Amino acid sequence: MADVPRIELAPGYSISRLLKGGWQLAGGHGAVDVEAALADMDAFAAAGITTFDCADIYTGVETLIGRYLARVTARGGFIAGPHVQVHTKCVPDLDRLPHLTRHDLDSMIDRSLGRLGVAALDLVQLHWWDYAVPGVLELAAGLDRLRQAGKVRHVGLTNFDLGHVRAIVAAGVPVVSHQVQYSVMDRRPATEMAEFCARHGIGLLAYGALAGGFLSERWLNEPAPRDPLENRSLVKYGLIIDECGGWDYFQALLAVLQAVAERHETTIGAVAVRWVLDQPGVAGVIVGARHARHLPATLAACALTLEAEDMARIASVQASAAGPGGEVYGLERARDSRHAAIMRYNLQRT
Numbered sequence: 206m207a208d209v210p211r212i213e214l215a216p217g218y219s220i221s222r223l224l225k226g227g228w229q230l231a232g233g234h235g236a237v238d239v240e241a242a243l244a245d246m247d248a249f250a251a252a253g254i255t256t257f258d259c260a261d262i263y264t265g266v267e268t269l270i271g272r273y274l275a276r277v278t279a280r281g282g283f284i285a286g287p288h289v290q291v292h293t294k295c296v297p298d299l300d301r302l303p304h305l306t307r308h309d310l311d312s313m314i315d316r317s318l319g320r321l322g323v324a325a326l327d328l329v330q331l332h333w334w335d336y337a338v339p340g341v342l343e344l345a346a347g348l349d350r351l352r353q354a355g356k357v358r359h360v361g362l363t364n365f366d367l368g369h370v371r372a373i374v375a376a377g378v379p380v381v382s383h384q385v386q387y388s389v390m391d392r393r394p395a396t397e398m399a400e401f402c403a404r405h406g407i408g409l410l411a412y413g414a415l416a417g418g419f420l421s422e423r424w425l426n427e428p429a430p431r432d433p434l435e436n437r438s439l440v441k442y443g444l445i446i447d448e449c450g451g452w453d454y455f456q457a458l459l460a461v462l463q464a465v466a467e468r469h470e471t472t473i474g475a476v477a478v479r480w481v482l483d484q485p486g487v488a489g490v491i492v493g494a495r496h497a498r499h500l501p502a503t504l505a506a507c508a509l510t511l512e513a514e515d516m517a518r519i520a521s522v523q524a525s526a527a528g529p530g531g532e533v534y535g536l537e538r539a540r541d542s543r544h545a546a547i548m549r550y551n552l553q554r555t
Contacts, residue, residue: 207508209253212488214408215359215381218327220256220290222482223503225249226412226493227259227266229438239269241496246273248497250289252504258384258410258491260294260330261313262552267293267320275322292328292410293317294363294384295348299550302338310347313553314356330361330384333369334550336538341369345378352379361410364534367398370407380407382488385533387411388420389458389480389519390442390449390526393533399486408488411481415492416442420477425459428452437547438493444544448529448536458522465515471505478506480519 210222225246230237246257259266270291277289295313297305317326329348333341351357361382362370374380383402385394387409394409402409415421417438429452434440446455462473469476481490494503529536537544 207504209504209507212408214328214488218290218359218381220489221254222489223254223478223507224256224258224292224410224489224491225254226491227257227263227270228412229436229493230266230269231263237265237269239272242269243273243276245497246270246289248500249494252500254492254500254503255288256290256292256489258292258412260296261317262294262296262549264552267317271321271323290327291321291323292330292361292382293321293326294330294332295344296332296553297334297344298553299334301551301553302333302335302340305340305344307347310344311351314348314351318356325355326357328359328361328382329357330363330382332363333365334538336366336369342372342376345373345380346376349378364537366532366535366538367396367401370398370401374405374407380405382408382410384410384412384491386413387481387484387487388414388416388445389462389477389523390416390420390455391445391529392523393529393531393535394486395484398533399484403486409484409486410489410491411484411487412491412493413442413445414478414481414490415474416445416477417493419443419446419455420459420462421474422463422472424455425463425473426456440547441544444547445529448527450525450527454522454526457525458519461518461522465511465518468515469509471509472502474502475505475509476511476515478503479509479511480516482506483511483516 211219212222214220257270259270331345348360352360359381362380363384387394419442462476466473466476478490481487492503536542539545
């Protein structure tokens, strides 16, 4: 098994190129066994996946990671390798955007600091629900103010379109990362976004590489699932399958991924993650492996080398995809879309 590679996201700041996602530990994905979740964090860190991703709106997840960090401190240190890095997000409620104040931002950051039990947040990734509401540049500048004050070490973005990434960078905010949905099915970042971010030293942190679990052997040669689906992840990525061309397209893609996987004696998931890791500008892939039992399959991507023939076979199927197209997060941002219908816009108060 190959070691988990690392990358310098900013001068002096190194992360693992596989990141442990936190969304699946939040509400909407089933009950969480706290002790098992803490043990899983240990297993991931020991394996070299030392960078954890969460958000202030992932119910309970910052607090859970904070408990893990406190437990590590109590026993005298980390069990192996570099210390864990924790990436969180700043996601103001949609309803509060028109009235957001400096005090509101400070309170959100202080709350994340308290939940995690740290003196400074390694990386805070800003999200903004509605571009029609002014204030996003001021909020980004506010995060930079907190960076200069020492409460935030690095500033990132999540799910922004190119125009707003450009504007924030032009305003002088030192953005080091942009978290985007990116997979063999969803290639929206592979446009000017990737080029611009690479040119400005902004690493893409990709989520959705496994499409919530759809990109696996479980779904090969199976009929399309019926509603209700098991969790919010499957609902979300089922819509992406629809955008690509539906279940027939998805089965064609799975068949090719399976053929590539068999050639390398690995899994569909490993191929899907490796494909994203190999895309220009991608610094890391956030994998929502909820349990440590998924760890060997997750690590398999690190040992895999996709050759030109493999990439060409995958591209041959991708060429027939109907979508998704447009800007990063554009479908999800359109308030009248099916993608937006599953969003929860006001979670700061819960």
